[in-house]
Amino acid sequence: MIRINNKYISLFLLIISLSFFSCSHNEKQHRENQPEVKPKVISDIIYGINVDSLQVKKGKVRRNQFLADIMLKYGVKYSTIDYFARHTKKTFNVRKIRKGHAYTVICKKDSLETPVWFIYEISPSNYVLYHLTDSVYASLGKKPIIRKQVSTTGTIRTSLWNAMIDQHDDPNLAIKLSEIYAWTIDFFELRKGNQYKAIYQKVYVDNNYVGLGNVEAADFLQRGQHHYAFYFKQNGRGDYFDEEGNCLERAFLKAPLKYRRISSRFSNHRWHPILKIYRPHHGVDYAAAEGTHVYALGEGVIIKKGYQKNGAGNYLKIRHNSVYTTQYAHLSRFARGMKVGKHVRQDQLIGYVGHTGLATGPHLDFRFYKYGKAVNPLTVKSPPVEPVAPAYRPAFDSVVRHYRPLLDSL
Numbered sequence: 317m318i319r320i321n322n323k324y325i326s327l328f329l330l331i332i333s334l335s336f337f338s339c340s341h342n343e344k345q346h347r348e349n350q351p352e353v354k355p356k357v358i359s360d361i362i363y364g365i366n367v368d369s370l371q372v373k374k375g376k377v378r379r380n381q382f383l384a385d386i387m388l389k390y391g392v393k394y395s396t397i398d399y400f401a402r403h404t405k406k407t408f409n410v411r412k413i414r415k416g417h418a419y420t421v422i423c424k425k426d427s428l429e430t431p432v433w434f435i436y437e438i439s440p441s442n443y444v445l446y447h448l449t450d451s452v453y454a455s456l457g458k459k460p461i462i463r464k465q466v467s468t469t470g471t472i473r474t475s476l477w478n479a480m481i482d483q484h485d486d487p488n489l490a491i492k493l494s495e496i497y498a499w500t501i502d503f504f505e506l507r508k509g510n511q512y513k514a515i516y517q518k519v520y521v522d523n524n525y526v527g528l529g530n531v532e533a534a535d536f537l538q539r540g541q542h543h544y545a546f547y548f549k550q551n552g553r554g555d556y557f558d559e560e561g562n563c564l565e566r567a568f569l570k571a572p573l574k575y576r577r578i579s580s581r582f583s584n585h586r587w588h589p590i591l592k593i594y595r596p597h598h599g600v601d602y603a604a605a606e607g608t609h610v611y612a613l614g615e616g617v618i619i620k621k622g623y624q625k626n627g628a629g630n631y632l633k634i635r636h637n638s639v640y641t642t643q644y645a646h647l648s649r650f651a652r653g654m655k656v657g658k659h660v661r662q663d664q665l666i667g668y669v670g671h672t673g674l675a676t677g678p679h680l681d682f683r684f685y686k687y688g689k690a691v692n693p694l695t696v697k698s699p700p701v702e703p704v705a706p707a708y709r710p711a712f713d714s715v716v717r718h719y720r721p722l723l724d725s726l
Contacts, residue, residue: 322690363435363445363457365421370432371423376416383436390421390431396452404454408436408444440526462520463529469726471512472506479512489514492531494638496545496556499566501536503638511537513726515719530554533719544723546715550708559716561704568614568696569663572682573646575602579679581694598690599643599683606648606678608669612660613642613684621656628681629673634664641688645681646672 359366377386384397399716401410422433434446441459444526446452449591468489470479493512494503513536517529532652536543545556545564556564580601612634619641620633628645635641648670660666671678684693704712 327622329373356702362445363433363459365422365433367422369425371425371429373421373423374418375416377413377422377436378414380413381413383413386419387431387434390423390434391428392431392434392448396448399452400446400454404446407454407456410440413433415720432505440521440524451456459521462523463517464520465515465532466518467513467515467722467726469511472510472512476503476512486528488528489516489531492516492528493534493536496531496534496564497536497543498639500543500545500564501638507538513537513723515722533613533723535723545721546712546719548704548712548715550705552713557704557712559720561712563701563703563711565701566614566662567701568640569611571602572613572642573604573608573610573669573680574600575608575680576601576603579603581692593643598691599645599681602669602680602682603677604669605677607672608678609665609678610644610647610667610669610680612662612664612666614640614662616642616660618654618658618660618666620655621650621654624673627673628661629675630667630670631673634660634666639686641685643681643685644682645683646670646675647677648672648678 360368362372373390377387383401384394387397388394403665404410418437420433420435420437422429422435422601424430424432431448434448435443435457436446437443441461443457443459444454446454446455468483468485470483470485473482477487477489480490493514497503512534514531514534516531516534518525519527519529530547531545532547534545537544544559545599546559547554548557558564578600580597614634614636616634616636618632619635620631620643623646628643630647630650631643631645632647632650633641633643644667644671647667650667651665654660654666669678669680675681682693684691686696
């Protein structure tokens with residue numbers, strides 16, 4: 317049995333104690349020598365304003381409510397409101413305030429709750445800031461926009477719109493895809509089993525989803541054939557191209573005939589020369605000699621042909637794709653072979669100028685429809701049809717190499 321002298325045990329314990337004390341002392345001294353780290357204070361900033369010491373009141377514009385109705389309620393002087401209405405129109409016209417839009421009033425924390433700023437949200441990301449104290453003026457602001465790239469794929473059972481809903485996607489993506497593929501795919505003939513894929517952006521403001529961003533790439537599988545679409549910018553303009561670099565859109569003619577002048581323009585309130593009443597005229601009247609040739613504005617299928625005694629007279633309606641339709645009225649007669657269901661080429665003769673129906677003289681009443689709604693033909697921009705230019709081809713090929721595998725893997 318080994319015996320240990322008590323004297324050595326005591327010495328050993330003393331050494332350990334001194335070592336522990338020395339370490340503790342050094343650690344304490346090290347902490348004392350370090351600069352004090354204060355907790356980081358995060359300020360509450362909205363619309364670029366630090367509101368830590370202010371009151372924030374929020375609301376939404378009610379029906380038939382004007383700027384004065386809102387500001388007077390929060391103690392803003394009428395003279396100040398009148399100044400904004402008269403002198404800040406170039407920044408924002410207060411007549412454009414709309415029901416349902418959000419506003420914010422920022423006040424001092426005093427007994428009167430004095431208003432300092434008033435903010436009206438023009439859109440989820442854009443706002444106008446009214447400065448109510450000292451120098452009274454208005455300025456425009458923009459909230460940070462976050463764009464997140466996402467992808468989706470789905471199979472059509474009834475319609476593209478319903479397929480989007482089934483996948484819990486924003487159904488407005490269906491509208492974007494129908495516009496991208498307007499000249500490539502007939503969305504009136506979609507069949508059960510057709511598939512779509514898309515890589516696109518979702519836009520967020522204040523962490524809230526506010527809508528769709530750009531569709532970067534897409535693929536539509538129809539009858540076993542892939543229809544790719546890639547977004548690409550050249551010469552400062554973005555368009556959609558197939559994988560070979562051909563533009564997916566097609567151009568319209570500038571006008572469907574050679575005309576002398578425009579005798580009547582697109583209007584919601586036009587005086588009718590025969591009926592002697594004001595009513596909408598959702599077309600453009602091209603004055604031309606009787607018998608002048610009228611051509612199809614673009615490739616499409618005749619969906620209506622007929623005669624309206626108290627209206628359009630002899631008229632044709634052509635569906636160009638799932639987005640665009642055109643109508644040609646007051647024709648003296650139709651070109652040979654024109655009938656419902658006939659496929660016509662762009663610039664193909666379809667009829668002759670006349671003044672049948674309610675018309676005071678020979679002219680063509682031309683109408684342009686987008687998704688079934690009449691739009692002003694003179695403001696419709698015909699899309700370019702140029703392919704990707706040789707100078708941009710390497711950059712375009714890089715886009716295809718990036719997105720094509722992503723689409724194929726969905």
